[in-house]
Amino acid sequence: MNRWILPVVILLAAACSSKQSASTDPVVRGERAFNGLGCVKCHVIGDSGHNWGPDLTMLGFRKSAVWIDQWLKNPHEWNPKTVMPNFNLDDAARADLVAYLSAQKGQAWKEKPWKTAAAAALPAAERGKIVFNSVGCVTCHAKDGYGGYPNNNVAGGLIPSLSKVTEGYSKHELLEKIKAGAVPIPVSSSQPKPLLEMPKWGGQLDDSEINAVVEYLWSLAPKKKGGKPAADDF
Ligand code: HEC
Ligand code: HEC
Known part of the structure; x- marks a missing residue:
């Protein structure tokens, strides 16, 4: 009856010691x-x-x-x-x-990179750049929102650039867009769905954090030559 006890003890001991390494x-x-x-x-x-x-x-x-x-x-x-x-x-x-x-x-x-005392002292657009890079907007929209990163089964095969969002959105619309996220429309219904979606940032970042990102995106807008001057030329 006791002949099982020793092997069981050995097995348990082996399991415990291997637990420490893996x-x-x-x-x-x-x-x-x-x-x-x-x-x-x-x-x-x-x-x-x-x-x-x-x-x-x-x-x-x-x-x-x-x-x-x-x-x-x-x-x-x-x-x-x-x-x-x-x-x-x-x-x-x-x-x-x-x-x-x-x-x-x-x-x-422990402390979000855009919440440090140094970051808090920066203008909103510069603080927004820290948010953009730290939370990883940059990993889909590229440095300074320049674009060029791939997605599957979307028109043009690319995630949109953000360098001209000032032309299509007001600041408030941009805030709402970033909060809500977006699911790209597939080009082909027979191919797998696009693997990268625009996340819903509303649950992760508060309005003041997203507003800083909006200021950053606004600061990237190409300065208009001639014609109507851009707002930040004043
Ligand atoms: C020599 C530097 C280097 C090393 C080492 C490296 N990575 Fe990367 N990794 C990058 C760069 C740069 C990118 C951004 C992609 C790009 O733009 O080329 C990246 C992107 C990524 C991404 C995608 C991030 C995102 O949000 O899109 C993941 C995940 C990742 N790496 C994981 C790893 C893991 C896991 C290892 C170790 C096994 C590793 N990396 C080692 C340089 C490195
Ligand atoms: C996982 C990849 C990914 C990340 C990370 C990401 N986005 Fe996006 N974003 C997308 C995709 C994909 C679209 C296009 C969605 C569609 O087709 O409607 C998009 C669309 C947008 C748009 C609308 C662009 C237009 O031309 O209408 C804005 C603005 C935007 N993203 C801002 C951001 C900001 C700011 C962040 C960081 C807080 C961010 N995105 C992070 C993937 C991403």
């Missing part, structure tokens, strides 16, 4: 992989890492797990011009990273 929680394993693979050399999450590539603190809010998985499988297949290296991750390592990255919804910030 966690059963994919989010924990993903965090270790993120640090171990050197992702932190180019990316920031919360207060740690380096800002060479995009800030990933809100990645899990702006991008779906399906997109993150596809990106990590082969960044160049999604964007041939990207400088992000292909890590040739195996399925298990990729699944752990996707779990960790999808869980990043801004909670890693």
